[in-house]
Amino acid sequence: MKKVILFAALAVTVMSSCFKSDTQTENSSQSDTGIIKKITVPFSTSGKYKLFRLVDSSYVLNSDSATSSWDFGMRRATLIFNSASSGPGQGAVILENATFASVTRAPYDGYAFDTTASQKAIKDYSWYTYNPQTRGFDPIAGKTFVIKTGEGRHYAKVQFIKAEYEPFVGPMPVNIIYTFRYYYQADGSVNFF
Amino acid sequence: MRKIIFILFLFSIQFGWSQTDSSSNKKLLEEIVVTSNRTATKKWDAAIPIGIVSKKYIQLTGSLKLQDILQEQTGITIVNSTLSTSLSGYPNPFGQGIQMEGLDPAYTAVLVDGEPLIGRNAGILKLGRIATGNISQIEIAKGPTSCLYGSEALAGVINIITEKPTAEELNLQLYAAGNSTFSQTISYSNLIHKTSVQAFVNRYSTEGYDLDPSIYGKTIDPYTDWNACLKINAALSKKTDLLFSLKNYYSKQTNDYQIYWQNNPTIVNGYTTETDKTLFVQLKHQLSTKSTIQIRTYFDNYNNTSFVNLKNTDYTFDETSFDQTIIKPEIQLEHEGSFHKYILGGGTNFETIDASRYAGKKAVQTTYAFSQNEWYLFQKKLVLNAGIRIDKRTDFDANLSPRISTAFKPNNHIKLMASAGYGFKAPDFRHMYLSFNNSQIGYALIGNNILAEQLESMQQNGVLDPSININPYLQLPTLLPEKSFGTSITATYRSKKIQIELSVFRNDIDNLIDVYILPFTKMNNGQIYSYHNVNKIFTQGINAEIKVDLFKNISLFAGYQYLEAKDKSVLDLIRNHKKIKLDPITFRESLVSENDYIGLPNRSAHTFTSKILWQNNKYHFDAFLRISYRGPYGYKDINGDDIIDDNRELASGYTNINFSARKQFSNQLSVQIGVDNAGNYTNPVEMPNIAGRIYFINFNYSINQLFNKSQKNQL
Numbered sequence: 001m002k003k004v005i006l007f008a009a010l011a012v013t014v015m016s017s018c019f020k021s022d023t024q025t026e027n028s029s030q031s032d033t034g035i036i037k038k039i040t041v042p043f044s045t046s047g048k049y050k051l052f053r054l055v056d057s058s059y060v061l062n063s064d065s066a067t068s069s070w071d072f073g074m075r076r077a078t079l080i081f082n083s084a085s086s087g088p089g090q091g092a093v094i095l096e097n098a099t100f101a102s103v104t105r106a107p108y109d110g111y112a113f114d115t116t117a118s119q120k121a122i123k124d125y126s127w128y129t130y131n132p133q134t135r136g137f138d139p140i141a142g143k144t145f146v147i148k149t150g151e152g153r154h155y156a157k158v159q160f161i162k163a164e165y166e167p168f169v170g171p172m173p174v175n176i177i178y179t180f181r182y183y184y185q186a187d188g189s190v191n192f193f
Numbered sequence: 194m195r196k197i198i199f200i201l202f203l204f205s206i207q208f209g210w211s212q213t214d215s216s217s218n219k220k221l222l223e224e225i226v227v228t229s230n231r232t233a234t235k236k237w238d239a240a241i242p243i244g245i246v247s248k249k250y251i252q253l254t255g256s257l258k259l260q261d262i263l264q265e266q267t268g269i270t271i272v273n274s275t276l277s278t279s280l281s282g283y284p285n286p287f288g289q290g291i292q293m294e295g296l297d298p299a300y301t302a303v304l305v306d307g308e309p310l311i312g313r314n315a316g317i318l319k320l321g322r323i324a325t326g327n328i329s330q331i332e333i334a335k336g337p338t339s340c341l342y343g344s345e346a347l348a349g350v351i352n353i354i355t356e357k358p359t360a361e362e363l364n365l366q367l368y369a370a371g372n373s374t375f376s377q378t379i380s381y382s383n384l385i386h387k388t389s390v391q392a393f394v395n396r397y398s399t400e401g402y403d404l405d406p407s408i409y410g411k412t413i414d415p416y417t418d419w420n421a422c423l424k425i426n427a428a429l430s431k432k433t434d435l436l437f438s439l440k441n442y443y444s445k446q447t448n449d450y451q452i453y454w455q456n457n458p459t460i461v462n463g464y465t466t467e468t469d470k471t472l473f474v475q476l477k478h479q480l481s482t483k484s485t486i487q488i489r490t491y492f493d494n495y496n497n498t499s500f501v502n503l504k505n506t507d508y509t510f511d512e513t514s515f516d517q518t519i520i521k522p523e524i525q526l527e528h529e530g531s532f533h534k535y536i537l538g539g540g541t542n543f544e545t546i547d548a549s550r551y552a553g554k555k556a557v558q559t560t561y562a563f564s565q566n567e568w569y570l571f572q573k574k575l576v577l578n579a580g581i582r583i584d585k586r587t588d589f590d591a592n593l594s595p596r597i598s599t600a601f602k603p604n605n606h607i608k609l610m611a612s613a614g615y616g617f618k619a620p621d622f623r624h625m626y627l628s629f630n631n632s633q634i635g636y637a638l639i640g641n642n643i644l645a646e647q648l649e650s651m652q653q654n655g656v657l658d659p660s661i662n663i664n665p666y667l668q669l670p671t672l673l674p675e676k677s678f679g680t681s682i683t684a685t686y687r688s689k690k691i692q693i694e695l696s697v698f699r700n701d702i703d704n705l706i707d708v709y710i711l712p713f714t715k716m717n718n719g720q721i722y723s724y725h726n727v728n729k730i731f732t733q734g735i736n737a738e739i740k741v742d743l744f745k746n747i748s749l750f751a752g753y754q755y756l757e758a759k760d761k762s763v764l765d766l767i768r769n770h771k772k773i774k775l776d777p778i779t780f781r782e783s784l785v786s787e788n789d790y791i792g793l794p795n796r797s798a799h800t801f802t803s804k805i806l807w808q809n810n811k812y813h814f815d816a817f818l819r820i821s822y823r824g825p826y827g828y829k830d831i832n833g834d835d836i837i838d839d840n841r842e843l844a845s846g847y848t849n850i851n852f853s854a855r856k857q858f859s860n861q862l863s864v865q866i867g868v869d870n871a872g873n874y875t876n877p878v879e880m881p882n883i884a885g886r887i888y889f890i891n892f893n894y895s896i897n898q899l900f901n902k903s904q905k906n907q908l
Contacts, residue, residue, distance in 0.1 A: 046717065046718070099773055100782060116660060118658040118660070118661065118716070119713070124710075124718075125710050129830075131830065136829075138835070140833055140835065141773040141774045142772075142773025142833075161777075161833075170453050170456065171452065171453040181780065
């Protein structure tokens with residue numbers, strides 16, 4: 001129980017610091033630092049994916065999963081993108097081994113799709129490590145996703161910063177809260193500046 | 194023979210860890226060690242440094258726990274298994290082990306009278322299995338020692354030498370401590386004609402302790418340990434000795450903790466039962482005045498069975514079993530000339546294991562031979578030692594472990610030593626045959642040797658998607674032994690009042706076995722893990738020890754270790770500017786520099802130990818204060834680079850203070866009181882093995898016909 005409280009306290013302090021940096025990023029170059037967001041996704045490996053849309057940084061209802069209105073979905077630490085086996089959209093992704101700021105342009109080709117349910121564009125463990133000591137899914141620094149949106153006309157870059165368990169009672173966490181940053185290029189170009 | 198044993202025994206009590214004023218009138222102490230070359234050798238003549246913990250030291254501390262005694266020794270840290278801290282507060286399944294020269298507990302061989310302890314769980318041996326009451330000496334050899342002891346002696350060897358029966362003596366010990374801890378020991382030894390007999394029985398029970406009352410269940414559950422030992426040494430003739438030794442360990446620990454059963458908190462109860470039975474028979478025959486032959490067989494069976502039932506029901510929630518047996522016939526020849534000592538030996542180790550987490554009963558055998566020569570040149574001023582051992586286990590190629598070492602002693606006070614050798618550790622059963630499915634998280638951990646068949650059966654049974662290409666995993670190379678190359682240089686100075694030892698060491702380890710993740714998942718999205726040889730690391734450091742006898746009856750001791758342990762592949766990534774970190778507060782990304790990289794987790798750069806012993810001969814009183822400090826050590830990554838490179842990723846250091854005081858009331862009776870962990874340091878998450886402050890009292894009663902006088906001198 002102590003641990004859970006500690007965890008919650010930590011989460012609160014981290015969250016408050018997030019909000020601070022949130023306001024700071026408004027002033028500095030947004031393409032370098034991105035917009036900081038949080039997404040709460042289920043810990044389950046079999047339930048529904050939490051779907052997310054970057055243009056207005058909002059959740060998309062699972063009833064709309066068969067539309068191109070979402071860009072990526074998440075469940076525990078598994079990512080899906082809106083195309084091929086995962087959705088009707090034209091989404092795609094490239095995982096770059098580069099810092100967020102250094103990705104200044106979306107590549108023209110080389111995008112990956114979720115070919116089948118067990119062969120996804122982004123392989124589990126390719127962008128995070130699992131720490132058996134803390135049971136944490138820790139995003140690896142220097143991994144930046146370049147995402148083609150579900151409607152296929154815009155590009156964005158996304159980086160996961162941290163993953164925390166929502167305070168839970170019982171043997172299993174229920175939700176993971178991911179903190180990530182993104183930059184969405186609204187003008188439809190491939191440039192992230 | 195009897196006389197020699199008698200004299201040896203006197204040595205061990207008179208010239209133990211701390212010189213008393215009575216012995217300092219005499220010549221410099223000459224301790225005898227056996228670990229350096231598998232035969233009794235004066236420590237001053239040995240070509241490698243051997244640390245000694247004497248019986249007297251153990252008695253002075255009053256400690257019944259080997260772990261506590263070892264962690265006060267320079268360069269030894271008791272560490273938690275990296276997998277042992279559980280998020281939900283479940284009991285720690287693996288326990289603690291010895292970290293030596295910066296290497297994990299799996300890489301230190303623990304021997305009892307030269308024979309290996311078995312029953313490692315995730316690489317860790319439970320040191321509580323060894324009773325301290327009949328130990329005559331603990332010898333610590335740091336650095337690769339595989340040239341004599343084979344697998345596991347990669348970081349070094351801890352050899353626990355039990356007492357040899359010498360004369361009629363009856364010892365009773367009663368011990369009581371906090372947490373309702375009680376221990377009773379009875380030991381009896383006698384010489385009947387030319388046969389010496391020693392019987393030893395110890396019972397140790399504790400109620401355990403709870404460091405975090407907010408979590409149901411104790412941190413350490415109550416347990417009772419029994420240790421029994423019978424040793425018979427018969428002189429069959431003037432030239433032939435027969436040694437027979439039987440040991441039995443039995444332990445029963447309560448399991449009582451909370452689980453979630455159908456999503457409801459539920460209490461489970463059960464027991465963990467552990468047994469360890471060993472039999473050792475050795476025939477030693479004098480072939481000539483210079484040569485002896487020893488034929489011996491060692492048998493050891495270790496069993497661990499554990500279960501928990503849902504409280505007040507017969508429904509078994511969890512059940513595990515582990516059974517390991519070794520039979521090890523061995524032969525050893527020794528030839529001692531005026532200028533050299535030669536040892537040649539060999540044997541076979543038959544090993545079987547049957548565990549609930551392994552797929553079926555498994556057996557391997559290792560045939561080995563070792564040869565070593567020690568030359569004594571220029572009136573023993575120069576000692577040269579060269580040895581080699583070959584180990585051939587059924588499932589991998591023959592492995593050679595050579596070592597050369599030398600000692601130079603310009604006079605009776607200074608000794609310089611240098612050593613270079615190879616160590617290895619054979620892949621253990623868990624790396625080869627583990628078949629573990631975690632039903633809660635859904636992952637599978639599968640040993641390398643059975644991965645192919647398990648993947649095939651998973652695919653046939655629809656656990657794996659049929660479209661997944663498993664071919665690359667069907668013809669995997671077998672695991673190779675993990676290998677190390679270690680070098681060390683040591684300088685020693687000794688006089689009647691001062692002893693100083695300074696050493697520098699470096700170990701390079703290749704082929705370290707690590708877990709990897711297969712690039713596809715099960716249908717339930719569960720990950721599949723297996724083992725491969727991948728990592729290259731190095732450890733290096735400095736050890737310094739000083740012991741000073743002040744005035745007539747005060748001894749001071751200080752020891753320090755500086756340690757660096759790093760992963761070479763991480764260093765390569767850093768040098769190629771490929772290691773990036775992300776600050777968890779500022780979210781700023783930057784490259785990790787070589788200076789940032791602190792090293793492997795769970796290693797402290799600085800460890801320090803100091804001791805003060807005061808002995809009053811007039812009033813037969815002694816007092817012993819020991820302080821050990823372990824500096825901060827890497828605990829968990831917080832900045833996304835999966836390495837320890839930020840001070841915020843360190844767990845803080847801690848200090849352990851132990852004190853004991855003893856008064857001898859007569860030749861027969863002594864009473865000792867003490868406090869362990871006087872500073873009351875606890876850390877339920879990172880160091881659950883450390884109980885809070887514990888007071889103890891210890892009564893010793895001995896009837897001793899032969900040693901009345903020496904007993905008195907001892908104090």
